[in-house]
Amino acid sequence: MNQKNATTQAESTATGHAPAGHPAIKPPKIGVILLNLGTPDGTEFGPMWRYLREFLSDPRVIELPKPIWYPILYGLVLTTRPKKSGANYKKIWNTERNESPLRTYTRAQSERLAEALTDLPTVVVDWAMRYGNPSTESVAKRLVEQGCTRILTFPLYPQYSATTTATANDKLFRALMKMRNQPAIRSVPAYYDEPVYIEALANSITRHLATLDFEPEVILASYHGIPKPYSDRGDPYRAHCLETTRLLRERLGWDEKKLTTTFQSRFGAQEWLQPYTDKTVEKLAREGVKSIAVVNPGFSVDCIETLEEIAVEASEIFHHAGGKNFAHIPCLNDSRDGMAVIEALVRRELSGWA
Numbered sequence: 001m002n003q004k005n006a007t008t009q010a011e012s013t014a015t016g017h018a019p020a021g022h023p024a025i026k027p028p029k030i031g032v033i034l035l036n037l038g039t040p041d042g043t044e045f046g047p048m049w050r051y052l053r054e055f056l057s058d059p060r061v062i063e064l065p066k067p068i069w070y071p072i073l074y075g076l077v078l079t080t081r082p083k084k085s086g087a088n089y090k091k092i093w094n095t096e097r098n099e100s101p102l103r104t105y106t107r108a109q110s111e112r113l114a115e116a117l118t119d120l121p122t123v124v125v126d127w128a129m130r131y132g133n134p135s136t137e138s139v140a141k142r143l144v145e146q147g148c149t150r151i152l153t154f155p156l157y158p159q160y161s162a163t164t165t166a167t168a169n170d171k172l173f174r175a176l177m178k179m180r181n182q183p184a185i186r187s188v189p190a191y192y193d194e195p196v197y198i199e200a201l202a203n204s205i206t207r208h209l210a211t212l213d214f215e216p217e218v219i220l221a222s223y224h225g226i227p228k229p230y231s232d233r234g235d236p237y238r239a240h241c242l243e244t245t246r247l248l249r250e251r252l253g254w255d256e257k258k259l260t261t262t263f264q265s266r267f268g269a270q271e272w273l274q275p276y277t278d279k280t281v282e283k284l285a286r287e288g289v290k291s292i293a294v295v296n297p298g299f300s301v302d303c304i305e306t307l308e309e310i311a312v313e314a315s316e317i318f319h320h321a322g323g324k325n326f327a328h329i330p331c332l333n334d335s336r337d338g339m340a341v342i343e344a345l346v347r348r349e350l351s352g353w354a
């Protein structure tokens, strides 16, 4: 290409005018996707089955060879778990919007972020799910159709795990494989030790504890677990969780007895990261601890694992074992503290782009 042609093409792209005979080139925009795990479309057997099938067929989530895992998945898990999990989702369902809290909060985060970024008019904010709807593919396509030539994806996991962050990135790249004209991609890294995140958690914990009519003797920082072998093979997730708790302790001036790391949401028969949250809650009550609180730093928004497994199930375990006062500290969600984290990381990662 000679110099004159090169200049002409560069000018036509910058001004949004295509050369004669080419399809119109829209002024370039930058898409931001808040990408969360996923959630069922309903609590009935059908939607639960579809969600669980997509989730539990992911080879990054279940690292078993397909000939071993699929007979268990289709013959055992998908015949029983949709009903059992559906009943749990029913307990926490947002009946007003007929959707799960995870979807409500993720949408709210996206709306708040769009409001916060109005000084960046070329930025379009959207949200998507790794499993279920709105699908990662449909949202990536929508952003490209709106003229986004760059996309910043934000997997909403403070601590990196191959079972969450990596599979979210995989899914976006898989969607891009079908595009002739791909956008450029950036991905927000794990933020388990970012000062803005630690500060937001500390503020949220302090504010919530001030509303209680009791003082917890122990506070559990409960993270979703992963199978122990994944950790042994090099997934840095456990180290990220421990570091978040350590920094929180440092910031709040608490010792290891006051703020302890535990892992929840076990699935299947193999060993998961320990200590387990449910066992710890029971043990504390049996040892005579009367008042505890649980915070979930690894969950960007409240969901079945926090609202049902902790606020309902763990609370019941604690009371049945002799405990008296139990509090669940809400996730950051779309609170001012929570949005400060998301906005700061998005602005940092957009630097040089917007």
Ligand SMILES: C=CC1=C(C)c2cc3[nH]c(cc4nc(cc5[nH]c(cc1n2)c(C)c5CCC(=O)O)C(CCC(=O)O)=C4C)c(C)c3C=C
Binding pocket: 037, 038, 039, 040, 055, 061, 062, 081, 085, 100, 102, 157, 161, 163, 164, 224, 225, 226, 227, 237, 265, 267, 298, 299, 302, 303, 304, 305
């Ligand atoms: C082997 C199975 C699973 C692994 C590994 C796993 C890792 C993991 N998950 C989260 C965050 C969430 N998980 C949620 C629900 C959920 N998780 C699993 C299984 C594994 N998770 C299942 C089967 C389910 C569905 C509910 C159930 O049937 O028990 C959710 C909540 C979704 C919602 O709709 O509310 C979140 C969030 C992390 C962070 C993680 C590894 C670090």
Ligand SMILES: [Fe+2]
Binding pocket: 224, 265
């Ligand atoms: Fe999970």
Ligand SMILES: [Fe+2]
Binding pocket: 265, 266, 304, 305, 309
């Ligand atoms: Fe659970």
